[in-house]
Amino acid sequence: MALKDILVHMDNGTRCEVRLRLAAAIARQHGAHLVGLYAADIPSPEYFYGATMPFAGGGAEDVVHRMRSDSAAASVNTETAFRDLLRQEGLQGEWRYVEGQVPATVSLHARYADLAVVAQPNPYDSHDETNRDAIVVTPLMGSGRPVLIVPYAGSFSSVGEHVLVAWNASREAARAVNDALPLLRRAKKVTVLAVNPRQGVDGHGEVPAADIALHLARHGVTAEAAHTVAKGIADGEALLSYAADIGADMIVAGGYGHSRAREMVFGGVTRTLIQEMTVPVFLSH
Numbered sequence: 537m538a539l540k541d542i543l544v545h546m547d548n549g550t551r552c553e554v555r556l557r558l559a560a561a562i563a564r565q566h567g568a569h570l571v572g573l574y575a576a577d578i579p580s581p582e583y584f585y586g587a588t589m590p591f592a593g594g595g596a597e598d599v600v601h602r603m604r605s606d607s608a609a610a611s612v613n614t615e616t617a618f619r620d621l622l623r624q625e626g627l628q629g630e631w632r633y634v635e636g637q638v639p640a641t642v643s644l645h646a647r648y649a650d651l652a653v654v655a656q657p658n659p660y661d662s663h664d665e666t667n668r669d670a671i672v673v674t675p676l677m678g679s680g681r682p683v684l685i686v687p688y689a690g691s692f693s694s695v696g697e698h699v700l701v702a703w704n705a706s707r708e709a710a711r712a713v714n715d716a717l718p719l720l721r722r723a724k725k726v727t728v729l730a731v732n733p734r735q736g737v738d739g740h741g742e743v744p745a746a747d748i749a750l751h752l753a754r755h756g757v758t759a760e761a762a763h764t765v766a767k768g769i770a771d772g773e774a775l776l777s778y779a780a781d782i783g784a785d786m787i788v789a790g791g792y793g794h795s796r797a798r799e800m801v802f803g804g805v806t807r808t809l810i811q812e813m814t815v816p817v818f819l820s821h
Contacts, residue, residue, distance in 0.1 A: 540650055551655055554692060559653040569661055644679075658687045684818050685809075687814060701727065713751075719818065
């Protein structure tokens with residue numbers, strides 16, 4: 537598979553430009569079509585009439601009309617920045633302004649792309665328009681496509697020079713490796729890491745991560761197999777620590793091998809990555 541359609545979620549946040557420039561860099565490397573998606577969450581007039589109290593002050597249709605006008609006006613600068621970057625980089629692409637609930641709209645449009653670039657939710661941003669991690673989780677679980685999550689802090693002009701692949705021999709990890717192949721083939725270095733590897737039918741072979749490294753080699757990816765035993769530390773934290781130690785600039789991992797509900801209660805690798813990432817994370821379910 538090649539990356540031919542890349543979707544980037546656009547908004548009015550301060551980190552939108554970082555996300556856009558990274559998506560553009562990937563599109564340029566792969567000769568891909570870049571779609572900038574701006575989702576405007578505009579309620580229908582029925583939303584107001586359905587409230588328990590009668591709607592006060594003007595008609596609901598007038599309120600929705602004003603919200604539409606305000607949202608369209610607010611998107612102008614973001615659209616201009618997107619179009620200017622396409623022109624500067626000589627990229628093929630298109631702008632989409634769509635009304636709809638933001639995570640669901642991104643998920644829908646991501647189904648027609650090879651990769652969706654989204655933002656890590658910023659818990660310190662009071663103007664964060666996303667419903668916490670929904671902007672990540674909804675496309676990840678609902679689009680059938682991988683997502684590349686860009687951290688809410690840091691500068692990322694490029695990605696994929698040194699990739700760390702989180703390998704636990706699961707279905708989700710296998711899917712993530714396959715979806716990430718276009719990026720892995722271009723990487724200068726790929727490290728496949730097994731954290732606290734387990735043996736058996738559903739686990740690793742005799743040498744943890746060696747089997748998947750051999751598979752990658754047949755696809756033209758030179759990967760180094762590694763494993764670590766991390767006692768007293770969660771697998772996700774061990775993965776992030778290892779990424780920092782080796783200077784990885786991207787992590788590839790399977791998303792939600794356990795149910796999301798279980799991870800919300802007990803924690804898990806996916807939840808740790810989404811909350812604590814310091815480099816872009818490529819997730820696939």
